[in-house]
Amino acid sequence: MADVADQPREKFRLGMLLYDVRYRSLTIQVVAAILIMLLLVQLVDNTVTNLAALGKDIRFNFLWSTAGYDINQQLIPFTSQDTHARAAYVGILNTLLVAFLGCILATIIGVLAGVLRLSKNWLIARVMTVYVECMRNTPLLIWILIVFAVMTEATPQPSQFREGGTASMILWDTVAISNRGVFMPRPIWADGSGIVMAILGLSIIGIFVLRYVARKRQEDTGQILPVLPLSLALLIVPVMAAFFLLGRPITLDYPVLGGFNFQGGLQVRNSFIALWLALSLYTSAFIAEIVRSGILAVSNGQTEAAFALGIQPNRTMQLIILPQALRVIIPPLISQYLNLTKNSSLAIAVGYMDVRSTLGGITINQTGRELEGMLLLGIFYLITSLIISGLMNVYNSSVKLKER
């Protein structure tokens, strides 16, 4: 096609809307816009008609009425007298809890499995391959059900923990794994515990400052500070000092067998453990593959170049390999975190009270507000994903290779 500016201006004809490339996209968009509008109008019209036929309307005031049901795992106080909105909030916190803990455990197992799969040790590499393939090729739902069955069927009853019973508590008699859940010590916060926690927070900030100072010093002078021992000292010493100086303000409440069940301590329900472990194991297999491909993506020449420059192996890993591998690893890793968060809605299989069970389950059943409930549920998941993928975009643009 010749340059448009060279030609004499053609007079506009109607046919050009279809056959002239300059106008065709406009035509297509107008037609598409009309079709989409028609579709939307049809949808809204249908919904309004159907709702009117059922005598319903779209209102969200059910959120402020009394929920009337109990939730068996609460991170914030909740009784059946509270509102549906608070029930949804409890559910959201439960979803976020299992997603957060799941991401941490999945990352730990996944990185281990991915690195070990590349190991030169034949046996370990094969075992890890079997693990990854088994996890990736079977549905998550089966794993959730299997772990739940292990937790409820293959663990002893609390009564077995009595004197002469077949079961015993682990970790110096502090943790009991039973078919009613895992019982572990619960911290009791007395006066002064706030100060200890504040010092812990300050120590963590201090570690970041230390790392910054160490890097600056290395860049300026070439001297390398022992960051790891200093960080550990900074983390432990002040907190311990405060803890003992304030007279041990934080104590532990141990679970004790009483009656037919354990009393005291912290009961972690089997539904939570099953969902958490299954999500972590399943996602870890995907993370293992991501880590493996990320490490393989850094060409061997990089390692050789670093060695040729006389950089030590551990610093080669830290300064040359990891920064390049992480650029490949992080984006799919975050999308796995996103998948894990969305998969936590499989809580329905084990009766864990996540946001889908409270807002999208019992609340809908009790109030008959399917449309509103599902809409809010969808918006919650959508906002969560958009926030996470937004963070990922920020990261991506910060590590992108600067092409000039």
Added chain:
Amino acid sequence: MSKVHNVAYVRADMLPESPPPPGAAGVVKWLRENLFSGPINTIMTLITIYVVWSVLSAILPWVFNGIWTAGSLNECREIRAARGLDTAACWAVINERWLQILFGFYPTDNPLLARLFYADELAAAGGAEMVFGGGITVTQRVAFVSAMKNELSNSVLFLFGYWRPLAALALLIIAVAPILYSALPRFLLVFSLMYPFVAFFLLWGGSVWLPLLVALGIVAAIMVGRLVSARFGALAGMIAAIVAFLAIFMNPLGFIGVDGLFPLLPQLRSVLDSAMPWGLPYISSDAFGGFMLAIIIGTSGIVLSLPLGIALALGRQSSMPLIKWVCVSFIEVIRGVPLIVWLFTASLLLNYFLPPGTSFDLLLRVIIMVTLFASAYLAEVVRGGLAALPNGQYEAANSLGLDYWKSMRLIILPQALKISIPGIVNTFIGLFKDTTLVVFIGLRDPLGLTNAIRATSEWNGIYWELYIFVGLLFFTFCFFMSRYSMYLEQRLRTDHR
């Protein structure tokens, strides 16, 4: 010897190769290099051997001491105690119920079984028409059928009772083969195109004319489009095809109150049905279940989501802001919300969005939802492939004077799709695994059936055997898919390595 005493010694023949020192060859060398190359490696190997040994020594006796014939879990336990075993799997549940896990409550072809294996009893009862015909009482038929089923073995029931889904599966393999392996002759692709209608007829049954006429109608619409486009250009052809499609399947003149001949298809079908009432007994979607259901949803989802996903990916790259905006919001909304929520939307809310009075099959709704869900993920995978192509490819296609569709079809998509094969297959594997989620909206998928089996008094309290069986079924299919994607990547690799 004395004759050559002043000639320097030169060896004329090669020394035979001496064997490598012990420990540097064969098994020992391999073990040294791969398992015991250093102290840390040795410790890790020993730990791994210990872990693998303790896992296998717990599982293998359980698996191989398994009890294959028993009527209930209690019977299993008695046999186990009688044999003096600590642990033994109760595979009897699989032996007894595998047909149910595979097919759910899909009805067996009782008339065929009766004709094949109970000719005498059937004759005594008055012939097939008397037992299975219209006028017979239900109780009589149920009694006959249940007596028949109790005596037939599971494998006979499998082969002859479920011949319809089995035939559909066998034909599926034939239909898919030419797509998967390009070495097979190309004319087989015609059968692949026909397969959806064949499968529908086999699985759901009913009148043979419905799938046949739908297929013919689609062919007719395409032919009209072809004819018109040959004379008046591509755009007119497309419009003609759409108009012909509407005329055949719907009533385009209904808006202005004209009924007349339209729609053509149901009218033709009622004529044909009354003249030649051929077909198979109709089976409603409610009866579908088991692994068959997973395959049906998975295959339909895979086949339908690929074109939709590609279209969405192209739309997302479009230079037209409206199209791009629509595609982006569709993809993000679908991907941002878990599949369970979409499935609940399909089962709870879809009736609100449809015109009053319409309602359609739950299975169809699920297939649509799963397809939309997978296509959004596919779109992102294909978009990655499109973005990975160097810009020169687009420019080269433009400079050859190809229009948009031709450049996409001939230059861009073949390369982009090749890059994205691993991602596409991963999405398909994910889709296939996600078919288990339909259990939550009341369809009988394999995992739902394990609950149903456990709910019976005989098998109350059995877990592992059922989960392992279902897990192995899924593993086989998904593992095959992932291996196939590796093979395909290898075959399509064009760079020189």
